[in-house]
Amino acid sequence: MTTAAEPVMLPHPQRIGSVTGRIISRLQKDYLNDVPYAVAALARLRRGAGKEFPEVPDLWGLADTRGLYEQPDGSWPLNEDELTYAEDAVHVSLTLWALHQQSRGNGMHQPDRPKAPTGFGAAVRRLMPRDEIDESIRKRFVRAGTAPNLSALAQRLRDIVLLLRREDIPLDYALLAEHLYRWQQPGGRDIVRRAWGRSFHAYRGPDTADTADTADTADTADTTDKDAS
Template identity: 60%
Template sequence: MTDLVTRLAQEHLSRWQRGYLNDEAKAVGALARLRRGAGRPAGQLPDLWDLLDTQGLHEARRDGRPLSETELARAEDALHTAVTLWALHQQSRGTGMHQPHRPEHPRGLGAAVHRLMPPNDIDDSLRKRLVRAGNAPDLTTLAQRLRDIVTLLRREDVHLDYALLAGQLYQWQWPGGADRVRIAWGRSFHAWQDHRASGPQQDNPAPGDLSSDLPDATDKDTL
């Protein structure tokens, strides 16, 4: 199911980003409407309901059974959050801010945050923003904290894989999912560090313990 959410997000993002960069009126208008939803719950703006075609979510699962209401709702929320954050990021930018992740060009959230930092240094205030996002208690709070990060990425023209993010936001909403997503963001953060140190041919680093970068939610510095 996570793969389906990622694929649908990629389809939407590719179409809208291509249209926006080609100055197509429909895509420009859609982006203006979408960015108003950044950091806000999916059902709060009825004006956006017709923009996200979620028909693909009604495809049968691999086991043949239809998606449950919970699966549908969480998938729709993940798509809404990722696409509206992209719209905020893309505003007034002449190149596509959504770029697919590749080992030689890490585009995950952690890597994007690390790219904002000075070479060979860790900006603790930026790191704490990532930590606070990772420790968000619910999707609405997470979307709001991600909005703050995306505003910084937009200012510095740092790219992000929003289709990957959509899949992670879907995973986030399930039991144990937040922990897995935090680990993925931590790996991404270290992948960019490794990429800068070793050059573009270096593969992503091996998974490790990320607790030093994403501390427990009880850490006072994350509040």
């Protein structure tokens, strides 16, 4: 006998990432199109960067976070601790993205993909030369990974986000929200540290040799054209 398929529910971290991604994607699109409400929303969200969710009631209602509370089939039984983790993860991600997006002409939230990694570790690695480790940036990365609590972590992430903004390096803020949710759970910090470290070490930037070859080819072509003329 055929039965109706049950709704597919994402695990908690992935659903939190999905909610965050939907909120940011809409705001980002409208901000880049200079829609007034989005420009104003980002200005307010930026003021919450590095602060905890209960500290900034002025931000309530700026983002549609209903997805954290809806239980379409009764299978989203967040207890009080889990709900707090979720709210804080979304809040930190949204406010950091708003800071990152400030005055940028391209979207600073970009989903992480194999050929275009935008996870936190990969983004930090992009701040460094291809074949070198910048010690000052590495120390900031380590300090984020060893933050004693979410408040300290948000502040340390804020410092790195300012560097990413300066260099126009995007970040996957939906994935960051997932990681921040996990980070607050018992045993979650080690899982997140491993993910960040793996993303950092696995990143490979554009091959500078290929860039040089392209430039040499262009120079040769220019010289040939001049000789011919």
